[in-house]
Amino acid sequence: MAAEYCPTDYKINFRPHPPLADSIQALHARNAERLFDLLRTNGGLYLKIGQAIAMQSAILPPEFQKMFSKMFDDAPQNSWKDAERVILEDFGKTPEELFGVSFTGEPGKGVMERTARASASVAQVHWARLVDGREVAIKIQKREIAQQVGWDLWTFKVVARIYTWLFDIPLYSLVPYISERLLLETDFVNEANNSERMADLVASESRLRGRVYIPKVHRELSSKRIMTAEWIEGVRLWDKETLTRPWQGRWRQGSPGCRGAPLDAPNRQEVMEVEVIRNYPSKGHLKPNRDWWKGVNGKGGLGVSLKDIMQTMVDLFSAQMFLWGCCHCDPHPGNIFIRRLPSGKPELVLIDHGLYVQMEPEFRHQYSLFWKSLMTFDNKTISEIVRGWGINNPDVFASATLMKPYTGGDGSTSAGIKRTMSAKEQRERTYEMQQQMRKGIREILADEKKWPRELIFIGRNMRIVQGNNQYLGAPVNRIKIMGNWASRSLADSPDLSYGAKLMNLGRHMLFKLVMFSTDVLFYSSKVAQIFGRKSNLEDDMEASMKKMVGDMGFELNHNVFEG
Numbered sequence: 001m002a003a004e005y006c007p008t009d010y011k012i013n014f015r016p017h018p019p020l021a022d023s024i025q026a027l028h029a030r031n032a033e034r035l036f037d038l039l040r041t042n043g044g045l046y047l048k049i050g051q052a053i054a055m056q057s058a059i060l061p062p063e064f065q066k067m068f069s070k071m072f073d074d075a076p077q078n079s080w081k082d083a084e085r086v087i088l089e090d091f092g093k094t095p096e097e098l099f100g101v102s103f104t105g106e107p108g109k110g111v112m113e114r115t116a117r118a119s120a121s122v123a124q125v126h127w128a129r130l131v132d133g134r135e136v137a138i139k140i141q142k143r144e145i146a147q148q149v150g151w152d153l154w155t156f157k158v159v160a161r162i163y164t165w166l167f168d169i170p171l172y173s174l175v176p177y178i179s180e181r182l183l184l185e186t187d188f189v190n191e192a193n194n195s196e197r198m199a200d201l202v203a204s205e206s207r208l209r210g211r212v213y214i215p216k217v218h219r220e221l222s223s224k225r226i227m228t229a230e231w232i233e234g235v236r237l238w239d240k241e242t243l244t245r246p247w248q249g250r251w252r253q254g255s256p257g258c259r260g261a262p263l264d265a266p267n268r269q270e271v272m273e274v275e276v277i278r279n280y281p282s283k284g285h286l287k288p289n290r291d292w293w294k295g296v297n298g299k300g301g302l303g304v305s306l307k308d309i310m311q312t313m314v315d316l317f318s319a320q321m322f323l324w325g326c327c328h329c330d331p332h333p334g335n336i337f338i339r340r341l342p343s344g345k346p347e348l349v350l351i352d353h354g355l356y357v358q359m360e361p362e363f364r365h366q367y368s369l370f371w372k373s374l375m376t377f378d379n380k381t382i383s384e385i386v387r388g389w390g391i392n393n394p395d396v397f398a399s400a401t402l403m404k405p406y407t408g409g410d411g412s413t414s415a416g417i418k419r420t421m422s423a424k425e426q427r428e429r430t431y432e433m434q435q436q437m438r439k440g441i442r443e444i445l446a447d448e449k450k451w452p453r454e455l456i457f458i459g460r461n462m463r464i465v466q467g468n469n470q471y472l473g474a475p476v477n478r479i480k481i482m483g484n485w486a487s488r489s490l491a492d493s494p495d496l497s498y499g500a501k502l503m504n505l506g507r508h509m510l511f512k513l514v515m516f517s518t519d520v521l522f523y524s525s526k527v528a529q530i531f532g533r534k535s536n537l538e539d540d541m542e543a544s545m546k547k548m549v550g551d552m553g554f555e556l557n558h559n560v561f562e563g
Contacts, residue, residue: 006031007162028063035159036067042148077119083126083140090223098221099138099228100131111286112138122186122354127231127287134230135263135287136218141225145186153179177453181329185354188227192217194326194353195229201324208319211312213260213339213349232349233257233290234337235302237468243309243338243346245301249293255302255340256290258347264290293340302338304346307475309338310468312348314478317465318485321458322368323492325359329457331464333471357454361495367458371486372511374398374406375479390450400459402479480515487511 009031013021021027084095091098095112102109112128117137119125122145126138157175164172184190199214221228233256235242249255257263294300313336320327330352337349359367366385373381383394391397398406462482469478490496491505 006034007165025061025063028061029067032061032064032067075119075121077116077124078142080114082143083116083124086140086143086225090225099128099136101128113286115285116140117287123188127285129287133262134218136221136228137215137231138221139188139227139229141186141188146225149183149186153183156182173451174453174456178456181355181357181457187224188222188354189224191352191354192219192222192227194328194356197326198320198328198350198353201319201326202316205319205323208312208316210259210341211345211347212316213258213347214353215349215351216260229351230260231257231263231287232337232351233263234339234349237309237333237336237338238471240306240472242301243304244306245299245303247293247303247340247344248295248300249340252342253293254342254347255293258339258341264288302340302346303344304338304340305475306472309346309348310472310476310478311481312346313465313468314476314481315485316348316350317461318482319489321359321461322364322371322482322486322489325361325364327357327359327454327458327461328353328355329357329461330355331461331468333468336468355457357457359454359458361493363452363454365490365493365496368486368489371401371483372490374402375483375487375515376511388450389452389455401462483515484512 009020009027013019013027014024016024018024018027021030087093087095087098096102096109099112100110101112103112103114108131110128110130113126115126116124117127123139123141126140127135128138129135156179157172160172160175195214195217199216202208202212202214215229215232218228218230237243254261291298293302313331317328317331328350331350335350335352337351339347339349341347366388370382370385372378373385379394382398386394386397395406466478469476487504487508491501491508493501496504
């Protein structure tokens with residue numbers, strides 16, 4: 001019913017003085033709540049669709065942003081009985097037969113937790129230790145996903161069609177690509193393929209090898225709805241205190257599992273698990289704690305540098321975008337673990353490889369050149385590239401890409417909107433601002449046939465990485481690092497001729513000299529922080545971005561991306 005009420009409500013009330021609503025904001029709020037309740041109540045892929053809307057909700061009214069940020073809350077886990085049925089349907093074996101485990105403490109068998117360690121919209125993860133001692137993460141798709149996926153995607157298309165008509169924004173043309181990505185997330189064979197390919201790419205790149213780790217997938221224990229991978233012990237990115245507190249382990253010793261080393265051998269306490277299972281079969285958690293590195297008082301940490309963590313993260317995702325054209329699009333803090341290497345440096349572990357975009361070489365080269373041109377204010381090249389993508393407003397798109405106002409353009413868009421709105425009565429101003437918002441989005445999506453769909457998820461990746469850097473205090477100059485990778489990739493790309501590589505290498509050397517100016521801004525911000533300034537460079541950029549887009553009819557609330 002929500003899908004029917006919303007368009008009718010907007011058709012009647014979306015005007016400067018709504019006849020059946022207190023304000024336009026109230027109109028947005030009640031319809032955001034209707035749509036949220038529809039998607040959240042149905043769960044499963046509906047929840048994933050809600051998260052897809054939340055990814056793009058910065059272009060929707062703030063009432064939608066606030067409501068849809070809740071889409072990233074933990075999903076309830078399914079019962080063990082449901083998880084067991086999925087295993088039986090995919091393999092024709094019980095969990096005991098497939099994984100060689102026992103839930104009754106049978107000697108010579110492995111152990112497995114019936115209670116999930118984590119639960120998301122599509123799947124939940126269980127810990128197990130196999131007979132040979134390997135500890136694994138078993139990702140089990142929720143049983144209802146397979147049953148409702150077709151219907152859910154059809155519903156998504158209907159809702160997108162309605163909202164395309166409702167907001168007069170060409171969103172429906174993006175539906176096939178988004179639907180394809182969402183469908184691939186339910187195929188764990190695809191996720192295993194992405195994971196193994198990324199592991200090979202990282203191993204082949206000397207600038208990342210030894211700094212980034214991709215968990216191994218156990219193919220013999222995986223299927224379309226089950227994925228078994230090595231268990232990762234590490235600290236989540238959001239636990240800043242544990243990342244930075246002093247290391248209490250031995251000198252030249254890494255944290256458990258670093259560089260793929262076997263986890264600590266079972267000790268006496270772990271051996272006693274068999275007795276625990278025998279006496280308490282319903283016990284939820286059996287995985288041993290490995291927090292010896294926190295010291296006897298439990299107050300220790302990894303003792304790693306936040307700057308090193310973010311440098312590795314930005315390097316990794318820049319290589320994915322600009323060098324490999326194979327981009328992980330869900331790098332939120334829950335999908336990133338940090339471990340300590342024996343050298344004291346951090347090791348970044350990237351998990352959950354279901355959502356990727358693959359970039360064709362031509363588009364990847366264009367995107368690299370676009371980023372390089374942003375750094376050098378090469379407006380002619382920027383305009384040529386984005387207009388080739390069907391985008392009619394280079395300034396707005398450049399600012400959206402950098403996530404800060406692009407000052408190299410002529411500024412005519414922002415100036416024009418300011419002149420138009422400066423004297424308007426408040427209610428009419430709100431209405432006109434949102435009309436301008438729709439106009440700006442239509443200019444970005446001007447030619448739907450040319451517009452690269454990959455930009456939807458690449459933009460999501462960049463915003464989440466920016467949020468990660470911001471949360472950790474902006475220890476690195478993210479934009480400079482990305483610009484450097486964009487420029488260098490034009491010389492390193494394996495699909496270019498040697499002549500083109502040599503020419504681009506010369507241009508890259510010149511680019512490095514130009515980039516010195518960005519260091520001045522970055523280190524000025526760091527000095528200000530040392531002397532008591534609370535904001536960092538990412539905060540400053542976001543504040544200026546919010547001011548600019550506020551004048552253009554947007555209201556950005558980037559917290560929606562951080563779940």
